[in-house]
Structures are given as C-alpha cells and as structure tokens.
Amino acid sequence: MDAPTLEPKFLPSGHELGVVAVGFSGGQGKQGVDAAPMALIEAGLINQLRDELEYNVHFDGEVHAYTDIMPRDDPPYRNMKRPLSVSAVTKALSEQVYEHASQGRFVLTLGGDHSIAIGTVSGTAKALRERLGREMAVIWVDAHADINTPETSDSGNIHGMPVAFLTGLATESRPEVFGWLKDDQKISTKKLVYIGLRDIDRGEKKILKDHGIKAFSMHDIDRHGIGKVMDMALGWIGTDTPIHLSFDVDGLDPMWAPSTGTPVRGGLTLREGDFIAECVHQTGSLVALDLVEVNPSLESEGADQTIRAGCSIVRCALGDTLL
Numbered sequence: 001m002d003a004p005t006l007e008p009k010f011l012p013s014g015h016e017l018g019v020v021a022v023g024f025s026g027g028q029g030k031q032g033v034d035a036a037p038m039a040l041i042e043a044g045l046i047n048q049l050r051d052e053l054e055y056n057v058h059f060d061g062e063v064h065a066y067t068d069i070m071p072r073d074d075p076p077y078r079n080m081k082r083p084l085s086v087s088a089v090t091k092a093l094s095e096q097v098y099e100h101a102s103q104g105r106f107v108l109t110l111g112g113d114h115s116i117a118i119g120t121v122s123g124t125a126k127a128l129r130e131r132l133g134r135e136m137a138v139i140w141v142d143a144h145a146d147i148n149t150p151e152t153s154d155s156g157n158i159h160g161m162p163v164a165f166l167t168g169l170a171t172e173s174r175p176e177v178f179g180w181l182k183d184d185q186k187i188s189t190k191k192l193v194y195i196g197l198r199d200i201d202r203g204e205k206k207i208l209k210d211h212g213i214k215a216f217s218m219h220d221i222d223r224h225g226i227g228k229v230m231d232m233a234l235g236w237i238g239t240d241t242p243i244h245l246s247f248d249v250d251g252l253d254p255m256w257a258p259s260t261g262t263p264v265r266g267g268l269t270l271r272e273g274d275f276i277a278e279c280v281h282q283t284g285s286l287v288a289l290d291l292v293e294v295n296p297s298l299e300s301e302g303a304d305q306t307i308r309a310g311c312s313i314v315r316c317a318l319g320d321t322l323l
C-alpha cells in the first residue's frame with residue numbers, strides 16, 4: 001500500500017503522527033462511547049497507520065479516562081449536564097493535543113463523544129497560531145451542527161455544544177466551566193464548514209443563519225453530488241489555511257454506522273464518508289483529525305461495521321488510497 005504521498009503544507013514532516021485515545025462519554029447520556037478507542041485500536045487501526053501508511057506513531061498506549069480529575073459532584077449548571085467533568089477532561093485533552101501539534105505532528109484523536117472536540121480543536125488552534133501565525137479552519141462532518149449554546153439546547157448534553165464554545169458564541173467566565181478557553185484557542189465562524197447536516201435544532205438554525213456559517217446539508221449533497229460539495233467546501237477554506245477535520249461517525253447513514261448514540265437516517269454512504277476524508281487529505285492542509293461517537297455497545301450486531309467504517313475514514317484522511 002502507498003505511503004502518504006503528498007507533501008503536507010503545514011507540518012514539517014508528513015510522517016510524524018500523535019495519537020490521543022479518549023475514553024469519555026460525559027458529553028451525552030449513553031454509556032459505551034468510551035469503549036470506542038480500544039475497539040478501534042483492537043481492530044488494528046494504529047498498526048495499520050504505522051505499518052501500511054508508514055507513520056512514525058507517538059502514542060502513550062493509554063485510553064485516557066481522566067478518572068483522577070473527574071469531580072465527584074457535578075450538578076447541572078446553565079442547563080449543561082456534567083459541566084465540570086466535560087470542562088476538566090477537555091482542558092486536559094487540549095493540553096495533550098497542543099503538545100503534539102506544537103511539535104509539528106499530525107494529531108489523531110479517537111473519542112469519545114463529540115464534546116471532546118472542545119479539547120482537540122482548542123489544542124490545535126493554539127499550536128498552529130503559535131507555530132505558523134495562522135488561523136485554522138475546521139471541517140465538521142456530522143448529522144448535527146453541535147452549535148447549541150447552553151441556553152438553546154433542549155437536551156443539556158454538551159456534545160451538542162462544542163462548536164458554540166469553540167467559536168465564542170457561548171462563553172462562560174468560570175474557569176472550571178470552560179472559562180479556561182482563551183481567544184487563541186478558538187476559531188472563527190468564517191473558517192468553519194459543515195458537511196452532512198440533517199438534524200438541526202431550531203436555535204441552531206438561527207445561529208447558522210445569523211452568522212453566515214458555511215454548511216452543506218444532505219440536501220446539498222443530493223443536489224450537487226459529493227464531488228462538487230467538496231470542491232465548494234474546500235474552495236471556501238482556500239489553499240493557505242490549515243484544516244482540522246472533526247468527523248462524527250453519525251454523519252454516515254446508520255446503514256453503515258448503526259452503533260452511535262444519536263443516529264439519523266438519510267446520511268452519507270460509506271464511500272461518501274471516505275471520499276470526504278480523501279479529499280481533505282489531498283489538500284495537503286490537514287493537520288488534525290477527530291473520530292468520535294462510535295458506541296460499540298449500541299446496535300451491537302452492527303458494532304463491527306461501525307468500527308470498520310471509522311477505521312476506514314481515519315486511513316483515508318491519513319493518505320490511504322484505493323489504488
């Protein structure tokens with residue numbers, strides 16, 4: 001199989017890969033999503049990246065559960081469930097991701113629910129600003145926009161809010177509830193692009209509209225095809241901007257990825273998911289990838305294919321090709 005061919009634009013070498021495994025489920029209510037990193041690793045993902053794609057993998061060999069920093073008492077605050085836990089975990093994760101990214105490594109984070117993106121995106125955004133003096137773009141592949149503020153959220157689940165905190169649309173001064181997030185760890189709403197949306201809350205629709213956020217829904221993919229949508233999405237970002245890809249496995253149709261906490265029918269095919277990852281790799285601008293929301297304990301007869309779909313997306317984003 002081919003080694004990653006493209007010269008990356010924002011990494012000193014195309015071969016240094018930092019991996020962080022995050023066994024965290026507190027951003028939503030269903031247990032089991034914390035088992036995903038181990039399931040992905042046991043399916044051979046890290047070995048494939050090392051042996052077939054020839055990455056020099058920097059991985060501490062641990063699935064981080066952050067039990068030592070988890071507060072015992074964590075009541076709702078401003079409608080958020082488990083705010084202290086999610087804040088503490090994402091703060092620690094942000095530092096781990098920052099460490100890899102500031103050493104010029106590509107950062108792969110295996111989640112975990114999507115609240116962990118508060119940690120991953122903040123870590124890479126800060127490192128890229130320091131290392132290159134550049135603002136980073138984020139491509140968010142998901143059935144959901146995850147841009148609720150604590151006030152617009154119906155569920156109170158923080159995995160539906162990460163983008164609001166990362167763009168500064170939601171703010172909080174208490175350091176123990178995301179007040180640790182500083183401007184240099186945030187991203188602009190102008191550098192955010194969604195792909196695959198199909199289940200957006202009313203308050204989220206208003207936010208997307210009011211801030212002119214670039215979003216390609218399943219309707220756009222039906223209309224233009226995924227090839228054209230990727231041209232438009234990457235055209236919006238431009239060729240001079242590093243990209244962090246945050247991939248929620250529920251962006252795929254439940255036919256291909258049934259084992260996830262909030263499945264929504266009418267999603268991306270397996271090939272469309274891989275194609276998105278391939279196209280983003282081909283830009284040479286990709287600096288980080290999150291794979292989140294795989295929950296092997298749900299629809300467990302479909303767990304294997306969900307895990308395989310997740311592994312495939314990661315390999316494609318890291319330069320695997322069909323030929």
Ligand SMILES: NC(=[NH2+])NCCC[C@H](N)C(=O)O
Nearest residue numbers: 114144148155157159160262
């Ligand atoms: N990362 C996810 N799967 N998020 C689902 C969010 C669902 C819903 N919009 C909420 O805010 O609760």
Ligand SMILES: [Mn+2]
Nearest residue numbers: 143144248250
């Ligand atoms: Mn989702």
Ligand SMILES: [Mn+2]
Nearest residue numbers: 114142146248
């Ligand atoms: Mn999500």
